[in-house]
Amino acid sequence: MIDLNLIREARERIARSVKKTPIMTSETISKDLGNDLFFKCEHLQKTGAFKIRGASNKVIYEANRNTKHVIAASSGNHGQAVAYIANQIGISSTIVVPEDAATCKKDAIKAYNGNIEFCGTTSEERIERAKQICEDGNGVFIPPYDDPLIMAGQGTAGLEIVEQMDGIDEVYVPIGGGGLISGIATAIKESNPSIRVIGVEPAIANDTYLSLKEGKRINIGGSSTIADGLRTSIPGELTFPIVQQYVDDIVLVDEESIKQAFTYVLARMKQLIEPSGAVSVAGAMKRNPEGKRIVALISGGNVDTEVIPSLLK
Numbered sequence: 001m002i003d004l005n006l007i008r009e010a011r012e013r014i015a016r017s018v019k020k021t022p023i024m025t026s027e028t029i030s031k032d033l034g035n036d037l038f039f040k041c042e043h044l045q046k047t048g049a050f051k052i053r054g055a056s057n058k059v060i061y062e063a064n065r066n067t068k069h070v071i072a073a074s075s076g077n078h079g080q081a082v083a084y085i086a087n088q089i090g091i092s093s094t095i096v097v098p099e100d101a102a103t104c105k106k107d108a109i110k111a112y113n114g115n116i117e118f119c120g121t122t123s124e125e126r127i128e129r130a131k132q133i134c135e136d137g138n139g140v141f142i143p144p145y146d147d148p149l150i151m152a153g154q155g156t157a158g159l160e161i162v163e164q165m166d167g168i169d170e171v172y173v174p175i176g177g178g179g180l181i182s183g184i185a186t187a188i189k190e191s192n193p194s195i196r197v198i199g200v201e202p203a204i205a206n207d208t209y210l211s212l213k214e215g216k217r218i219n220i221g222g223s224s225t226i227a228d229g230l231r232t233s234i235p236g237e238l239t240f241p242i243v244q245q246y247v248d249d250i251v252l253v254d255e256e257s258i259k260q261a262f263t264y265v266l267a268r269m270k271q272l273i274e275p276s277g278a279v280s281v282a283g284a285m286k287r288n289p290e291g292k293r294i295v296a297l298i299s300g301g302n303v304d305t306e307v308i309p310s311l312l313k
């Protein structure tokens, strides 16, 4: 499905559109926890989340084959990423968002010249509308995770981690539809199989955890977790087999511990991240393998400022 070569190709293709994000650490946090905890800072990525990696890989690939219009159905970060890259390479985009989409995410799509369409509140409704727009206007649908080019693009963050650091024991990655972790796990396991890849899900959005337990994809019918990037109801058809193959373990975190991690990163690291990005930090703090060198991937930093007080612990 995907392999290290596809991820290396993705890196070439997207080199001019994405940043190599820094890795940060805090002696205070590591001392508190009794391990060496590092943060891969995708909240400092262009558009404020890792999604630009996969979106760029797919959109540039399609544009090279003469596509002039791309369409995405996204509650935020993916839509923002598709609008950004389409604008950058000079093609048009339409982003179908839920009626309750966060203001900062809508504003960003507009700033990148994306056309916004509002549709319902569920991802099923949005995807149906997006596909209809594709049929009406010859556009190409850019899926958020269940696509080899998207997964390979997200995997470039994994290549960077293994190149930026030595002696890593574990990497913690949040799971929504599973595009991010399937790309990262492929990059890591095919570079250095001794590194453990740990998925983290909110306990109230545990579709991947349940699916791994049952050995088949389970639909939990949506979730209200504060980690809005992780509300997918079922793992992807293409991402799930890769998760089964490469992910070593899943940690579940409750809503309070996501807030705790958010507050911790803000207070100690002086970094503003979004709840979905705090989930991996919460997972690393919960599992807390003592004396290990571990990396938590902070997946994004797009949070409405009005929401911040409700996230503080």
Ligand SMILES: *Cc1c(COP(=O)(O)O)cnc(C)c1O
Pocket (backbone or CB within 6 Å): 049, 051, 077, 078, 144, 145, 174, 175, 176, 177, 178, 179, 180, 181, 229, 230, 274, 276, 277, 299, 300, 301
């Ligand atoms: C999309 C997203 C995720 C989840 O990624 P998947 O590829 O769907 O698993 C995690 N964090 C943030 C900030 C996101 O935007």
